[in-house]
Amino acid sequence: MLFLALSGSLRRASIHSAVLRAAARLAPPSIEVHLCAVLGDLPLFNPDDLDAPGDAVQRLWRAVAQADALIFASPEYAHGVSGTIKNALDWLVSFGPFALQPVAVINTSPRAHHADAALRETLTTMAARLVEPASVSLSVLGAHLDEDGLVDSPELAPAIRALLLALADGVERARGLDAALPRHAL
């Protein structure tokens, strides 16, 4: 299974990107986690350009279409989602293959809730399948760990591995549901 990981921060030392890179290293052999590198290259969303989107938008679309599920880890800025993650989602609102995708939202700061709630609301509105057992709070902010520290952490590494398995389970369940649906409903 291929999971596309989207970090809402462009900071080089971003803990959100670090969590997703750690997830890539902690994944079992049956799961591959690709960090989506294109978010920082996207233009700001303009509905006028949807008919002829540039190269970065097309790369995002291809990556989403090829993935079996998506994982989000994104900072909270001023009690809101980051502009970067919302801009990526704005480009995906009308992109058919996004709908019904199983998604996991990692909240890296259990004390912050505004951005987490807003991201969940937007994803559900976009008809993504939010996999709750995979959408966990990890006390990463304040733990002062980098990618290596996360991979070695006796608390966080198993939690990251568990959420990947929960998301894989969500993918299997979604496939079961889709197989049971009449074709025209998909």
Place this chain on the structure above:
Amino acid sequence: MLFLALSGSLRRASIHSAVLRAAARLAPPSIEVHLCAVLGDLPLFNPDDLDAPGDAVQRLWRAVAQADALIFASPEYAHGVSGTIKNALDWLVSFGPFALQPVAVINTSPRAHHADAALRETLTTMAARLVEPASVSLSVLGAHLDEDGLVDSPELAPAIRALLLALADGVERARGLDAALPRHAL
């Protein structure tokens, strides 16, 4: 007084930009409304670049510092703020002159509330002074009016003029408050 108007949509035929351009034409002689043209040129926010921001960020900062108040009109995309408006705010979070600015938030679609609430939450978190009498819902979406139609509308034109006056009143009140505060508290 100089009001800086920020539209959260880059669409050429954006009703949000049209409302703000109409406001510029409907303003009384004592008020000048400048549409902020730089939002679409901003790079995606990266905290690593705050020390040496590019030209577009500096133009945004200068425009905000020069304004007596800000007016926002922004679309709701998938039950969230537009990435474009949040990206601009992300660049302003740590910009000192933004704090204590009187702001008005126009909701162009009274039936939509997620983005309006999220924008207000973020602005208040950033210590802006939300001027409630100037932050109104206008039934613009669905009215099928362009900028000229708005300026000529017997319902909407007076409402737009009234919110400008309410914002000017908010600026006066803020100045009164600031004058009454000890200097070191500002």
